[in-house]
Structures are given as structure tokens and as C-alpha cells.
Amino acid sequence: MTQQTENRTPERGTHVYDPATCRVGEFQGKVGPHAMLRPVGGGREWQADPGKIRRATAPERLRAGVKAANERAGRML
Template sequence: MEHEPGTVLYDPATDRVGEYQDRSGPYAMLRPVGGGREWQADPAGLRPATERERLRAGVRAANARARTDGPFMLGLRRPPRPVEDCPECDGLASRRAKARAAHDYSAETDADVLLRAHLRERHPEA
């Protein structure tokens, strides 16, 4: 059974709930709700997560954010600043903002890494 990206599934082999990302060879790739490190799962064993499992995963993600994203963390991780009038900078900054709004901190970090690389390559003076 093929799943849509973002579908929340239960993996009985790991007793974890994750969002379906894509296929990688014979495996389904799942990411924890709220972001994090992906894992491989046997697609035949996956099933849609129950409402209770979805809720628990959401609470776990919210608690993780509260531990790492509180006011005491401000200033420790400064996101790169896009250069004005650069469409690629604007696109990456927008991607970062959307990921943050969706509480997908893995995708937010990816956007920051891509923006920093772009700044080094295209705007070394910035």
C-alpha cells in the first residue's frame, strides 16, 4: 500500500509513530511527528496511527519543543539573514518560515543549512 507524504503511521517493529516521507528501496521512510531523524520501516507492517497514538506523538513533539525552544534558548541559534532582493534567499527564508510554522524543526534546519551555503557561495560579502 502506497501512502501520501505526511500520513501518520504506526510502525509496530519499533513501536513508534511517524510521518510517511517516501520510499527508499524496499523500505518506507518515516520521520517522528514534529521532526527528527528518519527511520526505515517495513511497509507491509505499517498501519494508520490511531487517534490516541497521533495525540501521544503530538504531545511528545510539543514537550520536546518546550525543552529545546524555550525563552532561555533565544540567541543561541541565530538563523542566517537573507540578502535583500535575492529571490533564492527569499525562497529559502520562506521555506524556513513554513517549516517552523509547521513545527518541523528538521526541515527548518535543512533550510538554514541551504541558506548558509547559498550565502557563502553567492553573497560572500554578506
């Protein structure tokens, strides 16, 4: 999979990888020059460089989903 260098904006909710933070997030939209990403499972959004983010791979999406489920389970205890 290639980086988002072709000026293609992902659809809202698409899982993308941000290499600056080494995190997978759900694409929320663009605000000015920034892409806004939200952690998988919810949480505080962060800004990312839209030219550097790329679609998350299947293993990256799975890892992010498992992490979110574990965090949810930990809050329930």
C-alpha cells in the same frame, strides 16, 4: 484499521505506526524495499517495513503530537 498489506502506499505526511519501533512517524516515501518515516515534529528519518506499518490511530497521533510539543518546549528552556 488494518495493516498496509493491500499494497497501498500512504500519502506523504500520513501518520503511521511502526510496530518494530513502537513509534508513530510521518510517512515520507519509499526507498527501495523500505518505507521512510520521520518523527512527528521533525528529526532523523528511520526505515520501516512497508508491509507492517499501518495508519496511526487518533490516540497514537495525539500522543506523538504531545510528545513532540513537550520536546520542543524542553529545548526552549
